[in-house]
Amino acid sequence: DAKTTQPNSMESNEEEPVHLPCNHSTISGTDYIHWYRQLPSQGPEYVIHGLTSNVNNRMASLAIAEDRKSSTLILHRATLRDAAVYYCMTRDMEYGNKLVFGAGTILRVKS
């Protein structure tokens, strides 16, 4: 299974940008990088995904290193509602691209 490494937790102030790092050194050339988040007592929510180029959507931006061994999820202005567990993962191209969830990063946002 593809493996990712993330910090256990991070803290941010409200209205400030947050950069959540992820290492995926064993990624293969055709694996996409996906980010999901899980708010308390809810199912995971898709955030963003990319392959090689940086990606932007209404929720966040994804910066992918040139060698694709790491990526950074960027929340441009953190709000209290962004407090969640953020999971970075690569889509395992075997077995129907099941999502292999690691421990994730607990993001705390201070007002």
Place this chain on the structure above:
Amino acid sequence: GAGVSQSPSNKVTEKGKDVELRCDPISGHTALYWYRQRLGQGLEFLIYFQGNSAPDKSGLPSDRFSAERTGESVSTLTIQRTQQEDSAVYLCASSLETSGSYEQYFGPGTRLTVT
């Protein structure tokens, strides 16, 4: 539009009973996935469907667990002779296809408690 729905939202059952958990994916999504999340832990992959077929059943914890999908739509996860260690939130997700370029959309989950 309508998202992924799951029923029941909560289920309490006695040890040894059978339970059925239902998932209604987003219309038109050919891929469907089941995950399990024990309290305070990450998600554990159980099984996925491409259409009505389940090519990979390796994640099912034991032969007490089974799943089926019909009409490329609704899926049912069945747990026979439930045990206390089966207590968890069971999450269903669907995706347009199984390709890695497509995101998965999750339902709210079914919280199963085995007493």
